[in-house]
Amino acid sequence: MAPRSRSKRPARSSSPDDSALQRIAARSVPAGGNARSLAEVACDEIRRAIREGRVATGAHLTEVDLAAWLGMSRTPIREAMRRLQSEGLLLNQPFRGALVMRLDADDMRQMFAVRELLEPAAAAACAVNAGPADIAALRAILDEEAVKLDNPAALIPLNRQFHDIILESARNQFLSKAIAGVYSLIPLLGDSNLLNGRHAREAHAQHQEIVDAIEHRDAARAEVLAREHVRASLRTRLARIADNVPQDFIKKTTKTRKK
Amino acid sequence: MAPRSRSKRPARSSSPDDSALQRIAARSVPAGGNARSLAEVACDEIRRAIREGRVATGAHLTEVDLAAWLGMSRTPIREAMRRLQSEGLLLNQPFRGALVMRLDADDMRQMFAVRELLEPAAAAACAVNAGPADIAALRAILDEEAVKLDNPAALIPLNRQFHDIILESARNQFLSKAIAGVYSLIPLLGDSNLLNGRHAREAHAQHQEIVDAIEHRDAARAEVLAREHVRASLRTRLARIADNVPQDFIKKTTKTRKK
DNA sequence: ATTGTATACACTGCATACAATAAGCTTCTC
DNA sequence: GAGAAGCTTATTGTATGCAGTGTATACAAT
Numbered sequence: 033m034a035p036r037s038r039s040k041r042p043a044r045s046s047s048p049d050d051s052a053l054q055r056i057a058a059r060s061v062p063a064g065g066n067a068r069s070l071a072e073v074a075c076d077e078i079r080r081a082i083r084e085g086r087v088a089t090g091a092h093l094t095e096v097d098l099a100a101w102l103g104m105s106r107t108p109i110r111e112a113m114r115r116l117q118s119e120g121l122l123l124n125q126p127f128r129g130a131l132v133m134r135l136d137a138d139d140m141r142q143m144f145a146v147r148e149l150l151e152p153a154a155a156a157a158c159a160v161n162a163g164p165a166d167i168a169a170l171r172a173i174l175d176e177e178a179v180k181l182d183n184p185a186a187l188i189p190l191n192r193q194f195h196d197i198i199l200e201s202a203r204n205q206f207l208s209k210a211i212a213g214v215y216s217l218i219p220l221l222g223d224s225n226l227l228n229g230r231h232a233r234e235a236h237a238q239h240q241e242i243v244d245a246i247e248h249r250d251a252a253r254a255e256v257l258a259r260e261h262v263r264a265s266l267r268t269r270l271a272r273i274a275d276n277v278p279q280d281f282i283k284k285t286t287k288t289r290k291k
Numbered sequence: 292m293a294p295r296s297r298s299k300r301p302a303r304s305s306s307p308d309d310s311a312l313q314r315i316a317a318r319s320v321p322a323g324g325n326a327r328s329l330a331e332v333a334c335d336e337i338r339r340a341i342r343e344g345r346v347a348t349g350a351h352l353t354e355v356d357l358a359a360w361l362g363m364s365r366t367p368i369r370e371a372m373r374r375l376q377s378e379g380l381l382l383n384q385p386f387r388g389a390l391v392m393r394l395d396a397d398d399m400r401q402m403f404a405v406r407e408l409l410e411p412a413a414a415a416a417c418a419v420n421a422g423p424a425d426i427a428a429l430r431a432i433l434d435e436e437a438v439k440l441d442n443p444a445a446l447i448p449l450n451r452q453f454h455d456i457i458l459e460s461a462r463n464q465f466l467s468k469a470i471a472g473v474y475s476l477i478p479l480l481g482d483s484n485l486l487n488g489r490h491a492r493e494a495h496a497q498h499q500e501i502v503d504a505i506e507h508r509d510a511a512r513a514e515v516l517a518r519e520h521v522r523a524s525l526r527t528r529l530a531r532i533a534d535n536v537p538q539d540f541i542k543k544t545t546k547t548r549k550k
Numbered sequence: 551a552t553t554g555t556a557t558a559c560a561c562t563g564c565a566t567a568c569a570a571t572a573a574g575c576t577t578c579t580c
Numbered sequence: 581g582a583g584a585a586g587c588t589t590a591t592t593g594t595a596t597g598c599a600g601t602g603t604a605t606a607c608a609a610t
Contacts, residue, residue, distance in 0.1 A: 069563065094591065105565045111373060118377050127572050127591060146465040153408050206405040210469040328593065353561065364595045386562050386601050
């Protein structure tokens with residue numbers, strides 16, 4: 033998916049319309065939304081590259097490289113990098129670029145400890161506050177999940193939506209922001225658990241139970257189930273680490289971008 | 292406290308050293324640390340202005356106004372504003388500047404619900420993980436607090452340190468970040484509870500109990516006490532709101548900055 | 551008087567030039 | 581050959597100009 037074909041930058045004096053057209057082309061207007069700023073584009077693009085493993089964790093990024101890659105000036109890139117740094121996806125190295133953050137097994141455990149705190153609370157609040165529309169949306173996702181248990185590419189966004197709906201139905205912006213802060217680092221953990229069919233089925237079953245509890249307004253049960261859901265996710269991840277290579281031999285991995 | 296006496300902006304062509312001097316003056320080198328970037332200065336300065344009420348919540352800020360106020364160009368200001376936006380202190384209005392976020396009583400309740408979730412967990416983790424040095428630091432703060440119960444200006448930073456030490460001793464970066472995200476919006480709630488002598492005494496007593504629990508490695512008790520501490524804080528705030536003016540009549544409040 | 555339209559203004563978004571900074575390398579001296 | 585001083589390079593920090601966007605205002609038409 034050619035990452036934004038754009039020659040290089042018209043040395044600095046082609047027809048003025050040229051750059052305008054380029055800019056318009058760059059902004060994939062998000063279906064009725066307003067045109068996104070280039071900084072947002074950059075942010076999403078970098079995030080996606082990290083998520084898809086096109087940029088390895090531990091890789092070192094610089095403003096100019098990214099600007100060249102995405103065909104924009106350093107200004108929006110700076111903005112995007114700052115944002116990703118505050119999200120914790122990038123680690124700023126004062127005058128030496130930024131590193132893509134790496135999380136080791138201990139970081140992962142810390143992350144899940146916090147998720148185990150927050151997500152059950154969200155499920156409980158959802159059981160109290162969710163409206164019929166929210167519950168219908170959850171059911172719709174369950175139905176879709178059911179027929180896509182072996183299609184991770186479809187399952188992953190569904191899973192995301194599922195958790196987003198619960199979060200939103202919890203009606204607590206601070207809780208949402210706290211969980212979002214944790215979620216944003218999940219891409220650093222590597223492949224999704226849902227690539228594993230067994231885990232996908234387990235997760236789907238748990239989702240169903242959680243929605244049942246929410247529909248019965250049983251906050252306590254939703255809370256317990258959500259906690260178990262998080263724990264199952266951690267178990268799967270730990271098992272994967274135990275099996276696979278320790279994957280801790282990257283030193284400073286060269287820039288994977290550009291020629 | 293004259294907000295940085297500085298005429299206006301040298302119309303655009305005084306001696307070039309002038310702006311350099313301004314820049315140097317602005318960077319109060321933080322005792323051995325490296326010189327901070329102007330963006331950091333701006334960030335702190337704006338945050339402080341909000342905290343001290345020199346900029347009202349609901350006020351509308353623009354890049355040029357802030358740049359003129361702080362005597363720097365728009366670039367570092369932009370960066371600072373973006374940071375404050377991602378912290379939630381400012382609300383971005385796409386092409387129209389930014390508003391200083393306002394929190395109503397319901398937002399406050401949501402915030403405290405999350406604090407009630409996170410801070411007890413931190414206290415419990417601290418009870419498990421704190422080293423002797425951490426406990427000594429906590430004791431030192433208790434001692435200082437004890438003699439400054441009627442000096443809010445001194446008490447507020449002490450309180451901050453107290454919570455920071457507990458957070459750090461919890462040894463969980465995700466928990467720390469989640470709580471930091473919540474704390475960063477506390478300035479929006481208005482004056483500190485510690486201005487109230489009665490509350491200051493209550494908080495100090497609770498701090499002592501919490502440290503006792505931590506020292507005895509009694510995680511469960513630390514957790515319960517921390518929860519009670521958060522609840523007490525919410526009670527004081529709610530009582531204050533009940534007494535005072537509802538303070539909800541600002542519509543879009545004019546720019547309070549500049550003449 | 552009311553509505554529609556053009557124009558002016560205020561502000562941000564982005565690009566680019568330039569300055570500053572820190573690390574690495576080279577070279578010179580002893 | 582070792583160490584220090586200075587140069588080089590890589591990278592970020594800052595200023596500023598210009599273009600685009602959204603709002604308000606004034607003016608014309610009904």
